[in-house]
Amino acid sequence: xxxxxxxxxxxxxxxxxxxxxxxxxxxxxxxxxxxxxxxxxxxxxxxxxxxxxxxxxxxxxxxxxxxxxxxxxxxxxxxxxxxxxxxxxxxxxxxxxxxxxxxxxxxxxxxxxxxxxxxxxxxxxxxxxxxxxxxxxxxxxxxxxxxxxxxxxx
Numbered sequence: 001x002x003x004x005x006x007x008x009x010x011x012x013x014x015x016x017x018x019x020x021x022x023x024x025x026x027x028x029x030x031x032x033x034x035x036x037x038x039x040x041x042x043x044x045x046x047x048x049x050x051x052x053x054x055x056x057x058x059x060x061x062x063x064x065x066x067x068x069x070x071x072x073x074x075x076x077x078x079x080x081x082x083x084x085x086x087x088x089x090x091x092x093x094x095x096x097x098x099x100x101x102x103x104x105x106x107x108x109x110x111x112x113x114x115x116x117x118x119x120x121x122x123x124x125x126x127x128x129x130x131x132x133x134x135x136x137x138x139x140x141x142x143x144x145x146x147x148x149x150x151x152x153x154x
Contacts, residue, residue, distance in 0.1 A: 007053070007113065009057040013048050071153075072145070077138045077142060082112050086109070114136050
């Protein structure tokens with residue numbers, strides 16, 4: 001129960017406009033306010049979010065981490081041991097080809113790392129306090145990410 005694991009990977013893809021690129025997305029995010037200079041209206045769909053879990057999350061990370069040279073900044077880790085990084089161009093991912101109809105866009109990748117049993121603290125029904133020894137610290141998360149994914153922490 002003390003061994004850390006990757007709970008989920010959330011990929012936020014911001015296209016900046018509505019239309020065909022967002023039609024294939026599962027969850028769409030809308031603009032919060034109107035920005036005339038960018039041609040955005042409040043409530044217009046401009047981004048999409050995809051959540052990956054279990055083996056799909058690990059496989060995705062193994063494809064995406066070489067884009068950032070298998071390096072993650074130490075400041076990318078938060079107090080709970082989660083980390084995030086960004087990719088400027090999606091075509092840098094291995095196996096992805098440029099499509100002129102879609103264009104080039106960046107994405108944010110957020111990784112949640114925790115221990116089994118952490119769910120009892122965040123579930124809706126019958127929330128329970130978990131001990132301080134069971135909480136994941138950032139240093140433990142750094143060690144886990146280094147060993148599991150072969151990432152260099154800068």
